[in-house]
Amino acid sequence: xxxxxxxxxGMFVQEKEAVTLDCTYDTSDPSYGLFWYKQxxxxxxxxLIYQGSYDQQNATEGRYSLNFxxxxxxxxxxxxxxxxxxSAMYFCAMREEYGNKLVFGAGTILRVKS
Amino acid sequence: EPEVTxxxxxxxxxxxxxxxxxxxxxxxxxxxxxxxxxxxxKVEFLVSFYNNEISxxxxxFDDQFSVERPDGSNFTLKIxxxxxxxSAMYFCASSESPGxxxxxxxxxxxxxxx
Numbered sequence: 092x093x094x095x096x097x098x099x100x101g102m103f104v105q106e107k108e109a110v111t112l113d114c115t116y117d118t119s120d121p122s123y124g125l126f127w128y129k130q131x132x133x134x135x136x137x138x139l140i141y142q143g144s145y146d147q148q149n150a151t152e153g154r155y156s157l158n159f160x161x162x163x164x165x166x167x168x169x170x171x172x173x174x175x176x177x178s179a180m181y182f183c184a185m186r187e188e189y190g191n192k193l194v195f196g197a198g199t200i201l202r203v204k205s
Numbered sequence: 206e207p208e209v210t211x212x213x214x215x216x217x218x219x220x221x222x223x224x225x226x227x228x229x230x231x232x233x234x235x236x237x238x239x240x241x242x243x244x245x246x247k248v249e250f251l252v253s254f255y256n257n258e259i260s261x262x263x264x265x266f267d268d269q270f271s272v273e274r275p276d277g278s279n280f281t282l283k284i285x286x287x288x289x290x291x292s293a294m295y296f297c298a299s300s301e302s303p304g305x306x307x308x309x310x311x312x313x314x315x316x317x318x319x
Contacts, residue, residue, distance in 0.1 A: 127310070134294055136248070136310035182248060191300070192235055193260055193308060195248040 094118065095183050095196035102201050105174045111158070112168040114183030114197045118142075122188040125166040127157065130180040130198070139181075142166055173203045207231040211297050211311035218287055226282045228297030229292045234309070237280045238298040241265065241271065242313075248296065253318055254280065287318045 104110035115169045116125065127139040132167040142150045142157045150157040158167040170177055180200050210229040218224050230237050239251040254272055264303045271284040282300075284291055297311040 128310070134315070135312040137297060138308065138310070148300075151272075165227075191255075192238065192250040192253055192263075193240075193298075194250065195247075197247045 093184055094194045097183055097196035097199050099199045102199055102202075104177075104201065104203055105168075106138070106175060106205050108204055109169060109171045110173055111200065112170070112181050112183075112201065114166045114168065114196060116166060116183075116185050117172075118164075118185065118187050124186045125157070125159070126184040126186070126193065127155070128182045128184060128195075130179075131155060140168065143187045144186075169173040170201075171197055175203050175205060177201060178203045192203050206223050206229075206300050207297055207309070209297055209309050209311035211295075211314050213314060214312065216317070218316070219298065220318055223285055224284050224316065226284075226297075226316070228280045228282075228311055229278055230280055230297065231309055232278070232299075233300050234299035235261075236300045237272075237274070237301070238308075239282045240310075242294045242296065243290075244289060244293070251282070251295075252274040267308050269290030284316075288315075291319045292316055302304045 092119050122142045125142045129137040129139050140150050140152045140155045140157050142159045149159050153169045156169045180198045182198045183196040212227045237254040240248050242248045250263050252266045253260045267283045285312050294313045294315050296313045298308050300308045
């Protein structure tokens, strides 16, 4: 079964506008963690933001925020005020309670237009 | 900021040859991982390592693969007899504790099997 689903293979956004990248997940564990990583064309994996399943508030890190809707099992990444340097592949990932590995989604390619 | 170091950044090898990919995790981290990303595809978990032994491995991690922490600082992935389909980006990651959002990825080694 697909644990992490990213339904948007590619997205375009105008510079300075906000964009939402979708992520839904599937788990029966009560405790889990959700992660977003950015992979620019150079290939490295850059950690962006984390949300724990018991966190009461949505996570925020600078221009990144995570719209966590637990009942819907979604953890969408919101990037505000997009910049040209935000153009990259974005991966959603999950760690379940009984395990320490990350399971990744297929990724979304974001292109920021000037 | 502490980082995970991977060497080499790119390796080309003949099919059937052995390769060793090297990683230096962050010094106070206790959990180590290898992931693989075939070009244009999702990031896949290979193996996790804790307390000098494998704690979890995926179906991909068959008898051709092995991991080792030979000297307390390096963490290596060995592929005994490479196949064309082993061509991929290999990421090493480390974490202080999987319960925290402390997964740090290296910049990756791009392995090309010819």
